[in-house]
Amino acid sequence: MAVIKKFLYVNRKAPHGSIFALESLEVVLIGAAFDQDVALAFIDDGVYQLMRNQDTSGIGTKNFSATYKALGDYDISKIYVEKESLDLRGLSKDNLMPLTWEDEDDDWAEKDSIQVVSSTELAEIIDNQDVIFSF
Amino acid sequence: MAVIKKFLYVNRKAPHGSIFALESLEVVLIGAAFDQDVALAFIDDGVYQLMRNQDTSGIGTKNFSATYKALGDYDISKIYVEKESLDLRGLSKDNLMPLTWEDEDDDWAEKDSIQVVSSTELAEIIDNQDVIFSF
Amino acid sequence: MKFGIMVSAGPYTHQASDTAYYFTEAALKNGHEIVRVFFYHDGVNNGTSLGVPPQDDRNITTRWSALAEKYDLDMVLCVAAAQRRGLLDENEAKRAGKDVSNMAAGFNISGLGQLIDAGIQADRLLVFGD
Amino acid sequence: MKFGIMVSAGPYTHQASDTAYYFTEAALKNGHEIVRVFFYHDGVNNGTSLGVPPQDDRNITTRWSALAEKYDLDMVLCVAAAQRRGLLDENEAKRAGKDVSNMAAGFNISGLGQLIDAGIQADRLLVFGD
Amino acid sequence: MTILHIINKSPFEKNSLDTCLRLAKRGSAILLIEDGIYAAQKNTAVGNKLAAAAATHSLYALAPDLDARGIGKDKIIDGISLVDYDGFVQLTTETSGVQSWL
């Protein structure tokens, strides 16, 4: 049987000012088909990717922020947001879009995908990965 | 007679890690033929462009640092280096390459091109420009 | 008023190229003159004829080309920056012994002197970049 | 040991593409295996056949091509990133109705699945970028 | 007349805003665009620094860039004026030159 690896996508850049957030999301969606143990981390300006109420109509670019809400449908349920990054930016979880997944082992109960974690917790998570894609 | 404009080239990026320092220098050299009132400012990591003893043989890129020494031959004599940027990086003028020009109005005396200026002085200089190229 | 525009970032990768476009368009709509749009550094990649963005996205290159057509804009790619990054018009391709070129409509290749000249001619020069 | 390499920055503009090259070369010389070099974001620009750097500078693309030839390297450009930025092989060019392609020797175009696959196959995956 | 300073980088990621605040002459104008607009949010360490600069500089932010990033207009520092692309052009005509802190 194939080994399942721990994949972490590290998102540290703000959306819209550069394409990294969008192109990172494209990797995540393709990667979801590979049945690995996937998690996403949002650190530094990466937390801005999850902001509510993004409206790109005035800058003429694609508003890909809605796509994050589809991650649960791709069985991506581990979304780590660093607390220190939120704090520094005057943000809390309430400023972020709600992201959920349905747990098939728990009668398809809808559960929260976002876990706000401390630096110490995140350091442990990062150190435990097999493959880290950085954006 | 054509109006002479004040041109300032603002260099804020370190050399070698990206191409901006090299491509900025290419503009400066071409621009020297246009008889404008030219000055260069080195701010933030831009001050690293002028470091002595750069040796790029190990990374296989062009060592363009010697070209700064030729600026005097192009009648570029106003090179401003922000003191605060040097201080923050633990550097002083002694760490920078000596850059000189020959003053034709003073019997071709060799003079220092580099002026280490305070933020306040540099703010005044920047505000007085007609054209600012930023790199 | 006369504006010179320098675009230092590639299309899609950084928003700078979008902002430069909207600024240029707004200036023209408000009756100002654009002396030149000069593409430098990765900005030269705005001039590729081979870009195929997704259907639901903007096409940055054809948008520039259309603006140039409408307002008779002078859009110049720096020759040295373009050669380094693989943007060639027919002349440059021939000179380099390449059998293809990839310059989009409305873009021209010229030297850095055109950037300096834009600075001299324009009342305001703006840099949009990364 | 098996390595996967992701290159996220364009040639010349950022040193990341040079570092990726030297790392890959050193790994090969030391007897390691390179599962794949995957070019993403502006990294796809490393694969252009039209780059003409100054005579006294390195040619980043031909250097990659030579390394691929010597070690039978698998070098892949992400198709979506490449289309957006104007990097097309003959098939992609034909499909997009373009009459020219600009893919250098040794580079192939494929999907993002090849990046994930590199992560799965390799013992170590490294990202070089801006 | 003084110049217009433009910031297009996040103040949490890069040093562009700090350098601009150090080198923008008293009385000059500062415009936040692209990822630079993240500086506009009040009640952060960065926002407080910028709020202090409102006493000595004219502050502007590009509204479509705020909207794109989901930063509500009620969340931004008092004293920042919002402009659209036409207003951006207008600003450059009212100042004597432009410096972009990339």
Next chain:
Amino acid sequence: MTILHIINKSPFEKNSLDTCLRLAKRGSAILLIEDGIYAAQKNTAVGNKLAAAAATHSLYALAPDLDARGIGKDKIIDGISLVDYDGFVQLTTETSGVQSWL
């Protein structure tokens, strides 16, 4: 075994080093490359921060990148080991994974 953290950005321009120092687990390795090597110079605010990290992390710098930037080997923080590209490869085999703080 812990992972290798790579920094390729100047700590004076970007926040990558700060974030790395916050998120690199005790005992892990940190390698400075490209413009990241400017962090290696001692007696600066950044250098002192990194010198403190030498007590809890293994620190490395890519020698050819130091040379390119004119940072003398006598100027760098005690406790940083220099590696060449072969040494860089070796480091990645001795650690359990790699995270690049771009």
